[in-house]
Amino acid sequence: MLMAPTNTHTGSQSHAVASIPEPAATDPRDSDFQFRPIGYIRSPFDDKFGIPRQARLAPAAQARLELLPPYDRDEACSGLEGFSHLWLLFVFHQDCLTAGWQPMVRPPRLGGRAKVGVFASRAPYRPNPIGLSAVEYHGRVRERSGLVLHLGGVDLLDGTPVLDIKPYVPYADAVPEASQGFAQAPQEARWPVRFSPQAQRELSQADPENRLQLQALIEQIIGLDPRPGYMDRYPERNVFAMRLHGCDIQWKIATGHALVTRIIAGTQQRPSGYTRV
Ligand code: SAM
DSSP: OEEOOOOOOOOOOOOOSSOBOOOOTTSTTOOOOEEOOSEEEEOSBSSSTTOOSSTTSSTTOOEEEEEOTTTOOHHHHTTGGGOSEEEEEEEOOSSTTTSOBOSEEOOGGGTTTSOEEGGGSOOSOSSSOEEEEEEEEEEEEEETTEEEEEEESOOOOTTOEEEEEEEOOHHHHOOTTOOOTTOOOOOSOSSOEEEOHHHHHHHHHHSTTOSSOHHHHHHHHHHTOOSOGGGGGOTTOOEEEEEETTEEEEEEEETTEEEEEEEEETOOOOOOEEOOO
16 A cells, blocks of 8 residues: 655745655644555656656557556546546655755756656656646456456556556547646657668567557657756767667667667666666
């Protein structure tokens, strides 16, 4: 069971570097909430590097939401079939539950340099590390393991606990005239993505029938430039690795494009990130 951190009333606007500890629950305004995950996400993303920064940026990021008993009842999902998109409320469970939070954060969209308030950001490190994603809904299937919802365009780590599902309702949720502050839409693709001959061979072994949409996923993710914003300052660091669907994807920045050099299936989990040669 996951427990949301105690409500805070620090009201502090301090720019202290250290994380703000949660206050002792002596204030009568403090409330504890206990939420039980209704299910868990199975996604291609074995670790955080490479996960799109928002939902629907990489449509090939397909995932399953495996509902847990007693929430895995068909009645609980009846009516969802009319909806193309769902809101997921989930917990940023990796690192964020214990890491604390800071009042100002550096969003990747600002190159990792400028700071904005945590409540002006979609950063995972927040007082209550709860995330919100509008994802594609591709239907539900009853499997031996239980009820599974098929999703697309996710920005969720494998194993993410989901607290709730709500239908995305365009008449209420879509606001075409909304202004978007510093979070302007990302460019289509930072660079074209090519595959070395070896990577092409490995790709056809790793995903022979294109069931995983691995090629499209790699192209979409690398095209979005998954590197942290500050990496532009280190052009000499141009070799990267990430894990998708259990494969080690190695790539580098070449002149005018990104080149995928290796796709190694079935390796032990290895650190992803940058400058791994
Ligand atoms: N759309 C959501 C929102 O706005 O609340 C998530 C946006 S957040 C910027 C997306 C990032 O959260 C991903 O790129 C990944 O680095 C991180 N992330 C995704 N799932 C996570 C999890 N379960 N635990 C911790 N971090 C996660």
